[in-house]
Amino acid sequence: MTTLNRRTLLKLGALTLGASAVSACANTQHGLPPGVGVASERFTPDIELSLKALPGTAQILPGATTNTWSYQAQLQRGEASALTIHPNRFLGPHLRVKRGQKVRVRFSNGLPAGQVTNVHWHGLLVPDSMDGHPRHVIDPGQTFVYEFEVKNRPGLYWFHPHPHVLTGQQVYRGLAGLLQVEDDAATAATLPTGEFDLPIVIQDRLFDAANQLLYPAQTETGQQGGMNHGGMGGMNMQSMMAGMMGALGDTVLVNGQKDASLEVGPRPYRLRFFNASNARIYKLAWSNGEPFNVIGTDGGLLDRPVTRPYLMLAPAQRIEIWVDFKRWASGQPVTLESGAFETGEAAGMMASSAPELGAPMRVMTVRVSGNASSPLTLPASFPALDAPRIEQATNAAAPRRFTLTLNGMQWLINGRSFEMDKVAADEVVTRGATEVWEFVNALNPGHMMEANGMPHPIHIHGTQFTVLGRSTLPELQKLQDGTRDGLVDTGLHDTVLVMPGESVKLLMQFNEAGRFLFHCHNLEHESQGMMRNVDVRA
Numbered sequence: 001m002t003t004l005n006r007r008t009l010l011k012l013g014a015l016t017l018g019a020s021a022v023s024a025c026a027n028t029q030h031g032l033p034p035g036v037g038v039a040s041e042r043f044t045p046d047i048e049l050s051l052k053a054l055p056g057t058a059q060i061l062p063g064a065t066t067n068t069w070s071y072q073a074q075l076q077r078g079e080a081s082a083l084t085i086h087p088n089r090f091l092g093p094h095l096r097v098k099r100g101q102k103v104r105v106r107f108s109n110g111l112p113a114g115q116v117t118n119v120h121w122h123g124l125l126v127p128d129s130m131d132g133h134p135r136h137v138i139d140p141g142q143t144f145v146y147e148f149e150v151k152n153r154p155g156l157y158w159f160h161p162h163p164h165v166l167t168g169q170q171v172y173r174g175l176a177g178l179l180q181v182e183d184d185a186a187t188a189a190t191l192p193t194g195e196f197d198l199p200i201v202i203q204d205r206l207f208d209a210a211n212q213l214l215y216p217a218q219t220e221t222g223q224q225g226g227m228n229h230g231g232m233g234g235m236n237m238q239s240m241m242a243g244m245m246g247a248l249g250d251t252v253l254v255n256g257q258k259d260a261s262l263e264v265g266p267r268p269y270r271l272r273f274f275n276a277s278n279a280r281i282y283k284l285a286w287s288n289g290e291p292f293n294v295i296g297t298d299g300g301l302l303d304r305p306v307t308r309p310y311l312m313l314a315p316a317q318r319i320e321i322w323v324d325f326k327r328w329a330s331g332q333p334v335t336l337e338s339g340a341f342e343t344g345e346a347a348g349m350m351a352s353s354a355p356e357l358g359a360p361m362r363v364m365t366v367r368v369s370g371n372a373s374s375p376l377t378l379p380a381s382f383p384a385l386d387a388p389r390i391e392q393a394t395n396a397a398a399p400r401r402f403t404l405t406l407n408g409m410q411w412l413i414n415g416r417s418f419e420m421d422k423v424a425a426d427e428v429v430t431r432g433a434t435e436v437w438e439f440v441n442a443l444n445p446g447h448m449m450e451a452n453g454m455p456h457p458i459h460i461h462g463t464q465f466t467v468l469g470r471s472t473l474p475e476l477q478k479l480q481d482g483t484r485d486g487l488v489d490t491g492l493h494d495t496v497l498v499m500p501g502e503s504v505k506l507l508m509q510f511n512e513a514g515r516f517l518f519h520c521h522n523l524e525h526e527s528q529g530m531m532r533n534v535d536v537r538a
């Protein structure tokens, strides 16, 4: 007897529904309001650049190049150090800005017909019209001018498209770049900088025999599976299946490269781990058993370093470490691995070309060589976080609660799917108020495939929050024995991993009025509708 599971269903869906796939949302409603997306004469940028999303190629695997979509950038104003183009171009440009600087980005959409897009500055605190909300997308051939002042603490942020339904596919094909807010001089003097301060961007992908990217939610006809404006009724089976699981790959890329190997000197480095995968969560560990000295999270440096035996890094999250390779100078290569962990999903899944979520994978190799010395030692503390305090919260006794559930094959937030122009009563907050939000990853009793739910990396726009605490349903506590010690809940975050059966309480403040988003950053969950608006009212 064959067990019907998600993977066989996915294949079935691809076979039977491929030919009738619904093409991407023909969004006829994105005439932008006056003044939105055009350069303002009153805005004097310190940094100005053009950014274009367009088809390209990258040498990712040996042999044939891979067709991608990528960001091409050109600096028009500002220091040359503000823009670094990644050599193989799979990963978008690396922008470096300073707090207080004004940035203007002339963005143009050079993608194929039907691919509306925009740019979201993930983690940055910008006005709502500059935040890349899916209501502010442009058609191929159109331009949108982003203007914002950098208000965030120094740290590693990033940018990516945020159209409704298409985000997963666009990021998968290569549309993602880094936006780093530089440290002030005093802090920088205590940390490795320049070539000793490296982003480690981790992505997983599936390739076909011709080295071309395979996006699991795409049909054989090359059309994007998606949602009609009619919602559930118009959604095709294949898109629902891939949406439920997330797009997982079998090939891990680091900084756009397969089988990455990092050559380092015997001295301290600052490594900025960033999970830019669509759906895969990593459990990072060094093969030599060395623990991690964590110095930063999404929102920049912690107030003091913490140690973890391994690190859980969910999609969109950044974790920065301090590592002194002098201790490793043995000549033996060390690998960075992603270890096995439980995800709460039904057991006995049929093998597919991509390892399941939670399966072990190799991420990269580190080789220490040469001579180097450095007077730097791990600082005992860093600048204060400047985060709101629980005493300021207006709702500490009754947190604003969002429950994550599965209905049929669609993940929901408080029973709702994304609606472009709607905000529910419990999604309206007051600007400047300090609030406790609680995300509850609920069980789905009787559900055939995901009775325990799935891990959801929850991301909130327009704020950097702190994590107040977690609790887990008694029956799922054991499941988390292999992940709990790898969570970094100190510091500031814009994305938090909520494991099955877990409730996580967050403390936050929104300081810009307008309409922002919160959603699951499993990009297939997001694209499928696990996203809602939050209105911040003055």
Ligand code: C2O
Residues within 6 Å of the ligand: 120, 122, 160, 162, 316, 459, 461, 517, 519, 521
């Ligand atoms: Cu990185 Cu709303 O996303």
Ligand code: CU
Residues within 6 Å of the ligand: 120, 121, 122, 123, 459, 460, 461
């Ligand atoms: Cu974001």
Ligand code: CU
Residues within 6 Å of the ligand: 411, 455, 456, 457, 520, 521, 522, 525, 530
């Ligand atoms: Cu999710």
